[in-house]
Amino acid sequence: MADCELCGVGRPTLCPVKPDVPRFRTAYPTGMWLGICEECTNACHDANSIRSRANGSKCNLCGRKGEQLYAVETRVPDFSEPYYKDKVAEICESCLEAAENAYNKRQAELASHTGHH
Numbered sequence: 343m344a345d346c347e348l349c350g351v352g353r354p355t356l357c358p359v360k361p362d363v364p365r366f367r368t369a370y371p372t373g374m375w376l377g378i379c380e381e382c383t384n385a386c387h388d389a390n391s392i393r394s395r396a397n398g399s400k401c402n403l404c405g406r407k408g409e410q411l412y413a414v415e416t417r418v419p420d421f422s423e424p425y426y427k428d429k430v431a432e433i434c435e436s437c438l439e440a441a442e443n444a445y446n447k448r449q450a451e452l453a454s455h456t457g458h459h
């Protein structure tokens with residue numbers, strides 16, 4: 343079980359995303375992997391097509407500051423009706439693109455699974 347870096351949900355498997363974060367290059371020369379849940383890759387994919395600018399100052403995913411951020415509407419499971427909460431995450435462009443890659447990879451995976459029938 344691992345927690346989604348974006349919405350905090352615990353999932354058995356997460357989609358790996360690797361944003362290009364200059365300030366982490368010394369600590370993580372090969373890039374830094376972050377795990378986000380499938381719902382969040384979908385949310386990021388939507389956000390990537392809408393590109394609604396957010397006013398925050400810090401990326402909710404990689405923690406980078408001073409970048410233009412984009413709003414990602416995620417749903418966080420909740421214990422009371424309607425069993426989720428809307429949450430708007432703000433992430434930078436490189437995270438958005440990294441998540442988009444993860445989304446495309448996931449869609450390709452899903453397509454190849456159904457394609458074997």
Ligand SMILES: [Zn+2]
Nearest residue numbers: 346349379382
């Ligand atoms: Zn998530």
Ligand SMILES: [Zn+2]
Nearest residue numbers: 401404434437
């Ligand atoms: Zn970021």
